[in-house]
Amino acid sequence: DKNRFSGKKVLITGASQGIGEDAAIYFAEQGARVALNGRKEDKLRAVAEKLPKISGGEHLIVAGDMSVEQDVDRVMRDTIQKMDGLDVLICNAGFQISCPSEDISLKDFQAVMAVNVTGVVLCARAALKYWREKNLKGNxxxxxxxxxxxxxxxxxxxxxxxxxxxxxxxxxxxxYARHGIRVNAVAPGAIVTPINDSWVKDPKQYKAVSSHIPMQRPGESREISTVMGFLASDEASYITGQTIFADGGLTLYADFENNWS
Ligand code: NAD
Structure with a gap:
């Protein structure tokens, strides 16, 4: 439905590639006005060019590092000002670092927490502040x-x-439930995006990873964007505080599939 989200203003962090990029396209295809965040303006511009034009305003590029407080505050302020509002905040930016735990450096540990946790808190704080001050609902x-x-x-x-x-x-x-602000998460399993290049691009490893997934395949970004779309829509109007797992069955203790009795 081309008009499913028309009039809605959606900020997506980490939208320069992968799931965030696809979510931006998905929401824009259904009429939303999208603000694209990522660290690199040129990459965001390339994504913006893929978005269908919408009536009622242009899509926005708001570059900034979501682990830096000043950047988050600026990105949130610019988004709300330039789009004249915000209906949906999608905290998607995230990354990982691999290392045996006995060797983990404080710097690497904190870098991951800074984006994946602190970044979410800082973005949410700014959105909540805006919605509460204006007495608006939010998502x-x-x-x-x-x-x-x-x-x-x-x-x-x-x-x-x-x-x-x-x-x-x-x-x-x-x-925030009493104020009409819903907060939910989607929990993807293994999705084909650049974060997983190490096994996606290696046929042997791709097969190995797939064999551990009950549905026998990794997911596509679109299979996550659609969950975000559901959560953002009024179809999910009574859902808050939930994490929806979209993982091809990965959380089902797959080793029990072949009944050990
Ligand atoms: P990706 O690496 O392809 O994309 C991540 C995006 O976040 C990129 O656009 C990157 O530039 C951005 N980003 C990273 N650090 C940032 C920062 N400090 N400030 C702003 N933007 C930043 O990864 P993806 O697979 O698309 O992952 C998106 C989200 O989905 C992440 O939170 C990730 O943890 C989660 N996730 C992915 C998978 C998967 O299998 N791909 C599985 C589970 C969860």
């Missing part, structure tokens, strides 16, 4: 991960960060 969607639930050895910061995201969503949801 926050965070991109979590199956690693909110499934441990990820060698990725201690990432596991910790996504675990935190689950409780950030639940806490904010409870705090």
């Amino acid at each position: 926050i969607i965070v991109n979590s991960s199956v690693h909110q639930q499934i441990p990820k050895p060698h990725y201690l910061g990432y596991s910790a960060s996504k675990g935190a995201v689950g409780n950030i969503v639940r806490t904010l949801a409870l705090e």
Whole structure:
């Protein structure tokens, strides 16, 4: 439906590639006015060119590092000012660093937490402040991960960060439910995006990863964007504080598929 989100203003962090890029296209295709955040303006411009034009304003580019407080505050202020409002905040920016946990450097651990946790908190803070001051309803969607639930050895910061995201969503949801502000997360399994180039581009590893997924394949970004679309829409009007796992069955303890009795 081309008009599903018309009139809606949506900010997506980490929109220069992967799931964030696809979500931007998905929302714009359905009439939303989209603000694209990422660190590099040129990459965002390339994404902006892929977005269908909409009536009622242009899409926006708001570059900035979501782990830096001043950047987040500027990005949120510019977005709200230039789009004259904000309906949906999608905290999608995130990354991971691999390392045996006994060797993890404080710098790397903090860098992951800074984007995946602090960035979410800072963005949410600014959006909530705006909605409360104007007495508006709002909608926050965070991109979590199956690693909110499934441990990820060698990725201690990432596991910790996504675990935190689950409780950030639940806490904010409870705090703001009475004000008509919904807060939810989507938790993707293995999705074909640049973050996974190491196995996506290697046929052997691609097969190995697929064999561990009950549905026997990784997911596509669009299979995450559609969940974000659902959560952003009025179809999800009674849902808050939830994490929806979109993971091809990865969280189902797949080893039990072949009944061990
Ligand atoms: P990606 O690496 O392709 O894209 C991540 C995006 O975030 C990029 O645009 C990147 O520039 C941006 N970003 C990173 N640090 C940033 C910062 N400090 N400030 C602003 N932007 C920043 O990864 P993706 O797979 O599209 O991941 C998007 C989200 O989905 C992440 O939060 C990730 O944890 C989550 N996720 C991905 C998968 C997967 O399999 N791809 C699975 C579970 C969760």
